[in-house]
Amino acid sequence: MSLFGQMMTIIRAKISALLSGAENPEETLEYAYQRQLELLQKVRMNMVNVVASKRRLEAQLASLENQLSRLDDQARQALQAGREDLARLALERKVFAQQQIAALEAQVQDLTEQQNRLIEAEQRLRQKVEAFRTRKEIIKAQYSAAEAQARINEAITGLSEELADVGLAIERAEEKTARLKARAEAIDELVAAGALPDYLTGRDVIDRELGQAQLQAGVEAELARLKTELQSGQRPALKEGE
Amino acid sequence: MIVRISGEGQYRLSDEAARRLNELDNELVRLVESADEAGFRARFRELIEWVRSQGQPVPPDELVASDVILPPPDVTLEEARSVFQGEGLVPG
Numbered sequence: 001m002s003l004f005g006q007m008m009t010i011i012r013a014k015i016s017a018l019l020s021g022a023e024n025p026e027e028t029l030e031y032a033y034q035r036q037l038e039l040l041q042k043v044r045m046n047m048v049n050v051v052a053s054k055r056r057l058e059a060q061l062a063s064l065e066n067q068l069s070r071l072d073d074q075a076r077q078a079l080q081a082g083r084e085d086l087a088r089l090a091l092e093r094k095v096f097a098q099q100q101i102a103a104l105e106a107q108v109q110d111l112t113e114q115q116n117r118l119i120e121a122e123q124r125l126r127q128k129v130e131a132f133r134t135r136k137e138i139i140k141a142q143y144s145a146a147e148a149q150a151r152i153n154e155a156i157t158g159l160s161e162e163l164a165d166v167g168l169a170i171e172r173a174e175e176k177t178a179r180l181k182a183r184a185e186a187i188d189e190l191v192a193a194g195a196l197p198d199y200l201t202g203r204d205v206i207d208r209e210l211g212q213a214q215l216q217a218g219v220e221a222e223l224a225r226l227k228t229e230l231q232s233g234q235r236p237a238l239k240e241g242e
Numbered sequence: 243m244i245v246r247i248s249g250e251g252q253y254r255l256s257d258e259a260a261r262r263l264n265e266l267d268n269e270l271v272r273l274v275e276s277a278d279e280a281g282f283r284a285r286f287r288e289l290i291e292w293v294r295s296q297g298q299p300v301p302p303d304e305l306v307a308s309d310v311i312l313p314p315p316d317v318t319l320e321e322a323r324s325v326f327q328g329e330g331l332v333p334g
Contacts, residue, residue, distance in 0.1 A: 002267050002268075002271065002326070003267055003270050003271055003274070003313065003322060003325060003326050004263070004267045004310050004311060004312060004313075005267075006325045006326045007248060007311040007312065007313055007325060008308075008310070008311045010325065011246075011248075011308075011311050110316075113316070117249055117250070120250075121249065124251060124302060127302035127303065128302060128303075128305065130303075131302065131303035131304070131305060132305060134303075135305065154305070154306075154307075155305040157305075157307045158304070158305030158306045158307050159305050161246070161307055161308060162305075165246065165248055165249065165311075168248060168249070169248070169249040169314070172249070172314070
């Protein structure tokens, strides 16, 4: 079994699919040229998708980063209130958000590289298409019909391989973008379900419990103060008449 | 010999290089089979660097068929497995 051999098989299958629509040499030429133009169009569309996915991921990244400091504050407050359980919960969320951030950052990086490769692929394809167009006319002018055909076929084979390879790169980019989109949606769902703190409403279960804990702590402090006062026999000055 | 790095372009390499590529191909297949992701990535990256440094890029106005086609530089183990199981480059 061979990895490179199978790559060749994949590309050859794509080449024959690309050229299968053409019946005669002149048609093959025209057909290949039309496919080039379509592919250039596809490359541009895919780049738009990649840019949109990247923006969305970056927005999610910013939201998650905002949550980190808030979760940290919550954990600190919880500890001050003697609620280690709540602190633990906040820190669990913080660690989870950090993991999501790391994964998203890696994906934004991937997407950026992919975008650069697509830009290069588009330029390469454009140059090959131009070369093909020029070559075709030169060959037709210089050679007898039979020889011209042989030479044009050579050029078509080279060009078709380029087309097939760009097609493969686009498929791969599309698949990757779809996977990222699914991941971004999954994160949105987690946030909506409250598995991550809801940064939109600003209050969540930790805040509520912390509020309770602070209330309790306040009550305890007040009680303690009153008890101390009673024990020492002191009474705060009251207004006359009371 | 013409070698294509999928998604990147073509390089012209010497014939001795062809034999070396063949050895590397077998080695990569073994790494995929043993599911050694880190080993596979490292070895494949080396291979790509080697082709880039040994080869002469085919000029943009030259239209020529390749003798060997390598997977894209950032191919994953999962994708490579899918390739030689005959399922294509995009798993699914």
